[in-house]
Amino acid sequence: xxxxxxxxxxxxxxxxxxxxxxxxxxxxxxxxxxxxxxxxxxxxxxxxxxxxxxxxxxxxxxxxxxxxxxxxxxxxxxxxxxxxxxxxxxxxxx
Amino acid sequence: xxxxxxxxxxxxxxxxxxxxxxxxxxxxxxxxxxxxxxxxxxxxxxxxxxxxxxxxxxxxxxxxxxxxxxxxxxxxxxxxxxxxxxxxxxxxxxxxxxxxxxxxxxxxxxxxxxxxxxxxxxxxxxxxxxxxxxxxxxxxxxxxxxxxxxxxxxxxxxxxxxxxxxxxxxxxxxxxxxxxxxxxxxxxxxxxxxxxxxxxxxxxxxxxxxxxxxxxxxxxxxxxxxxxxxxxxxxxxxxxxxxxxxx
Numbered sequence: 001x002x003x004x005x006x007x008x009x010x011x012x013x014x015x016x017x018x019x020x021x022x023x024x025x026x027x028x029x030x031x032x033x034x035x036x037x038x039x040x041x042x043x044x045x046x047x048x049x050x051x052x053x054x055x056x057x058x059x060x061x062x063x064x065x066x067x068x069x070x071x072x073x074x075x076x077x078x079x080x081x082x083x084x085x086x087x088x089x090x091x092x093x094x
Numbered sequence: 095x096x097x098x099x100x101x102x103x104x105x106x107x108x109x110x111x112x113x114x115x116x117x118x119x120x121x122x123x124x125x126x127x128x129x130x131x132x133x134x135x136x137x138x139x140x141x142x143x144x145x146x147x148x149x150x151x152x153x154x155x156x157x158x159x160x161x162x163x164x165x166x167x168x169x170x171x172x173x174x175x176x177x178x179x180x181x182x183x184x185x186x187x188x189x190x191x192x193x194x195x196x197x198x199x200x201x202x203x204x205x206x207x208x209x210x211x212x213x214x215x216x217x218x219x220x221x222x223x224x225x226x227x228x229x230x231x232x233x234x235x236x237x238x239x240x241x242x243x244x245x246x247x248x249x250x251x252x253x254x255x256x257x258x259x260x261x262x263x264x265x266x267x268x269x270x271x272x273x274x275x276x277x278x279x280x281x282x283x284x285x286x287x288x289x290x291x292x293x294x295x296x297x298x299x300x301x302x303x304x305x306x307x308x309x310x311x312x313x314x315x316x317x318x319x320x321x322x323x324x325x326x327x328x329x330x331x332x333x334x335x336x337x338x339x340x341x
Contacts, residue, residue: 035321038274046270050262072262079262083270090332 043083051076104287131207175331191327198319211279220272231337282315
């Protein structure tokens with residue numbers, strides 16, 4: 001019996017060490033430069049698209065022709081920069 | 095490509111052709127080649143996952159190993175990004191990952207159809223993720239979820255400027271998610287077809303060069319097919335994490 005327990009604790013140690021080595025090497029860097037650039041640019045463009053969309057909607061509803069578009073375009077651009085900043089920070093953390 | 099058609103556009107492969115016409119009211123619900131590709135994808139995933147683990151042997155066969163690896167891959171991904179709480183959302187993430195991955199792979203077969211190269215398909219997928227994550231956020235935190243749009247430690251006079259920016263940034267998620275997958279697949283498949291044209295049009299035997307390039311590109315496309323499914327899954331995990339933990 002004692003022998004068996006020894007074996008089990010031995011096995012546990014082995015499993016733990018393997019799991020630890022797995023954790024350190026998980027999430028490897030698989031991204032190429034192209035996909036990285038693409039990620040950044042879509043983040044930037046998507047926020048602009050949403051900003052312009054909201055701006056046009058606001059203009060339609062409230063008849064404020066150019067101003068809604070102008071304001072929300074600028075806000076959208078800021079949101080795009082924020083997105084890029086966030087993606088960069090996430091990558092820095094890894 | 096038939097001689098009578100003489101359509102040599104590299105975009106021809108993305109054309110939707112209905113097989114069975116079916117309309118409800120004014121809504122066209124025809125069964126198209128895109129639908130067929132999706133049905134095939136679902137069938138392949140279901141058959142593969144059920145048959146491969148059917149034996150349940152402790153020492154897995156190669157096929158069983160593949161499905162176990164794909165399970166472990168997503169489980170690890172969820173653990174790394176969301177933590178133990180993320181267990182609950184494993185079926186959702188795994189379904190999306192497998193659907194996009196196998197869909198891309200089915201699209202790599204000659205004469206098949208890549209449904210992920212249509213923005214409406216990827217946008218529908220991204221919208222499911224977006225709406226699901228938003229509902230999850232409200233269910234977990236109630237009205238507190240709105241505090242997600244407030245960056246902590248900010249002076250109050252900056253809030254009117256930054257809350258709209260945060261909201262726009264949040265709304266841009268499904269767009270960037272869907273455009274990334276769609277544009278990658280569209281660009282890759284178009285590029286392969288463009289190089290295929292060079293094979294035909296180049297004089298003498300110099301068409302071998304673009305042919306060799308197509309072989310390399312196909313390899314790259316398979317890598318991208320996997321990578322985009324991975325990116326879709328990891329972003330879904332990150333969004334779930336945001337909804338659960340707020341910042």
